[in-house]
Structures are given as structure tokens and as C-alpha cells.
Amino acid sequence: MLVFFHPWPGGGTRTVLHRDDRVTLEMRSYDRKWRVPHDLAHAVTERELNLGSGVFGCLAAGALFSSTRVLDGRTRYDARERSRRLLAHHQRDVAVAEVLASVVHDAVEHGRGAPFRAALAAWGSLREEPFPYGEMDLQRATSTLTRLADAFAHLPPGVGLRFEWPRRLTAGAAPAPRPRSRRVPRRTR
Template sequence: MLVFFHPRPGGGTRAVLHRDDGVTLEMHSYDRKWRVPHDLAHAVAERELGLSGGVFGCIAGGALFASVRVIDGRARYDAAEHGRRVIACHEREIAIAEMLSGAVHGAVEQGRAGAFSAARAGWESVREDPFPYTEMDIQRATSTLTRLADAFAHLPRGTGLRFEWPRRLTAAAAPKGRSQGRPGRRRAR
């Protein structure tokens, strides 16, 4: 999936997502108070930490969230049902992605150290298994977000920041008839 992040006049971000199935989506973010776009922080943290069932992996897999709408292409005949199954299958991982991207976003936005500690503490508040990331994993995510946030801040007028979402991090839907699956986590290699 190819994503372009565009600054919106008056603040906020507009992302245009070109899914592999030929559908083009638009996602609006209302993050006017932040220098670093919240949705960009999500995309970076989820990609760098290998989360296939986060927000962007779910969108790549066919889910639509409230801030996302189809602007071009033809969605599959059962798009609404399929999207609900994708989200249902990955609800826990979406919450984890929110927490991890928040830790990375906070570190970059506020220029503070401690993203690893914040991410690990957040993980321990929602999961019982050991924190699966190293300090280098979190540092890679914060470094990438720092670089892309700077590029976003200096975009020429009328252009968007190009961001590639890897196909291997596309969320799968729960099989029909199954409302909840066991969310899996695939690490980037």
C-alpha cells in the first residue's frame, strides 16, 4: 500500500492511501495541536515494529475506520462485512498499536528520551507476556519518525510525503462465522 501524507490548510493531516486492491482511500486526522502528524506516527511505529494488525495493516487488509472513506476504485462486494471481520480479529493489536505509536509520537513530538520505557510500561499494562521489542527497535521507530516528520514539515506546497506500507504487514480477516480471532504479531525483519 502506498500512502501520501498531506498537510491540510489550517492544520491537521490528510492521508491518501492506495491499497493493493485498487481502492484509493482518504483519511483525515484532526491533529492540529501536534507538529508531528498522529497518523504518520501510527504508520511509522506500526511498520517499524512489524504490527500487521494495527491501524494501517487493518486498512491495507480492507478495514475502514470512521476517519477513512473510499475516494476511488471499486471495493469488494462484501467490503463492510470484511472490514468488520478484520477489525474484530485485531482489536487487541489495534489497542497495542495505539499505545506503541503514542510512546514513539510523544518522544519525537516532545523531544524527550524514554520512548522505550514508556512503550514497555504501556505494554505491561495491557499484556502479560514479555515486552517483545528491544531498545534498538524503539529507537529505530523514533529515528524514522523524526526523519519523516522533518520531511513532512518541509514539504513543497501541493505535495505529499510518500510512505510505503509493506504487503507482508497486511491484516487478515477472521474467517466467516468467527467473530474474534487471535491477534498475531509479525515482527519486521
Template sequence: MLITFARALSGSTLATIRRGDGVVLELPGYDRKFRVPHDLAHAVTERELGMTGGVFGSIAGGGVFDNMRVVSGHPRHDAAERSKRLLAANKVSLGIAELLAGVVHDAVEHEEKSTLERARRSWGMFSTDPFPWTDQQIEATVAVLAELAVEYQATGKVVFTWPDRLTSQVPALSGAKRGRRGRI
């Protein structure tokens, strides 16, 4: 999946997403007051930390959020139902992604120094399991976003590749019957 983050006429960010199935979507940002686009922080955080159930893994898997629109391509006949199922299944992961992307975003936007502590605290809101990422992974994620923020500031655009391995899988229909009907 290829994502282009570009400065919109409104001063905010517009992400144009080219999915593997040929569908092209737009995701508007609501971040005019920030130097660093929040959705770019999501993409970087989710990719660098290997999160399949965040915003962009969900979109890659067929999820479409309410504020998105299809620009071109032909969605599947059951796209809306699959999207609903996928986003419901990823609800907790999306929450974790939101918190961690916020931590990484703040680290770059405001040059916050308490990134590691905030990341662990945010994780603790969702799980009692040990924090699954190393200090080096969090620091590297912040460094990648800082680098891309410089590019965005200079050009007003960042082209970002989302790896196929981080595509969220659509859960199977519950109670669906599989196979052929018996012959009479």
C-alpha cells in the same frame, strides 16, 4: 500499499491510501496542534515494529474506519462486513498500536527521553508476556519518525510505503459452510 500524508487546508493531516486492490481511501487527521502527524507516527511505529494488526495493517487488509472515505476504486461487494470482522479481530492489536504510536509520537513531538520505559509500560497494559521489541528497535523507530517529521515540516508531504507482508488477514466467517452442496 502507498500512503501519502499531506497537510490539509485545515492545518491538519490528510492521509491518502492506495491499497493493492485498487481502492483509494482518505483518512483525515485530527492533529492540527502537532508538528508531527499522529497517523504518520502510527504508520512508522507499526511498520518498523512489524505490526500487522494495527491501523495500517488493518487498512491494507480491507479495514475501513468510520472517519475514512472511499475516493476511487471499487470495494468488494462484502467490504463492509469484512471490514467489521477484521477490525473486531484486531481490537487488541489496534489498542497496542495506539499506545505505542503515542509513545513514539511523543518522543519526537516533545523530545521525550523516557521512550523505552513508556513503551514497556504501555505493553504491560495489554500483556504479561515479555516486551517483544528490543531497545534498538524502539530507538530506530523513533529515529525514522524524526527523519520523516523533518521532511513533513519542510515539504508538507510524506510518501510512505506499507509492505504487503504486514497486511492483516481477514478472519474466516465462523460457522460458514464450505464446499459444494451434495447432489440429490
């Protein structure tokens, strides 16, 4: 998936996503008060930490959030239902991505360096299993976001920041709903 982050006049970010299924989406952000776009923080954090079932992995798989709209292309006949199932199936992973992206975003926005301790604490509020990332993983995400946020801040008018989303980080399909069994009335004599 190819993603472009465009600054809005007056603040905020417009994100345009070109999915592999030839559907183009627009996602509006409400991050006017931040220098670093929150959606960019999501994309960077999720890619650097290999979170394929976060916001961007779900978008790549066909999910539609309330802040997204289709700009071009034809969605599947069952796009809404498929999106609902995807988001329900990956709800916990999206929550983890939200928390980790917020920690990385906060570290870059406020110049706090590597956010390992904050990420570790946040993880403990959502998951029971051990924290799967090391300090270097969080440092890499922070460094990448710092570099891309600086590039975003210096974009010429009308140009978006290009960001590649790897196909390998597309969220897995949600299980299909079970067909309802038809109840056949019993014959009585």
C-alpha cells in the same frame, strides 16, 4: 500499499492510501495541535515494529475506520461486513498499535529520545506476555519518525510525503462467520 501524508491548510493531515486492490482511501486526521502527524506516527511505529495487525495493516487488508472514506475504486460487495470482522478480530492488536504509536509520537513531538520505558509500561497494561521489543527497536522507530516528521514539515505546497507500506504487514483475514444451522422440525407420529 502506497501512502501519502498531505498537510491540511490550517493544520491537520490528510492521508491518502492506495491499496493493492486498486481502492484509494482518504483518512482525515484530527491532529491540528501537533507538529508530528499522529497517523504518520502510526505508520512508522507499526512498520518499524512489524505490527501487521495495527491500524495500517488492517487498512491494507480492507478495514475501514470511521475517519476513512473511499475516494476511488470498487470495494468488495461485503466491504462493510469484512471490515467489521477484521477490526473485531484484530481489536487487541489495534489497541497495542495505538498505545505504542502514541508513545513514539510523544517522544518525537516533545524531544524525549528513545521511549523504551514508556513503551514497556504501556505494553504491560495491554498484554501479559513479555515485551517483544528492545531499546534499539524503539530508537529506530523514533529516529525514523523524527526524520519523516521533519520532511513532512518542509513539504512544498500540494506535495504529500510518500510512505511505502510493506505487503508482508497486511493483517490476516478474520475468520468467516459460521453458518447458522437450520433447525429441522422433528416429525412426530
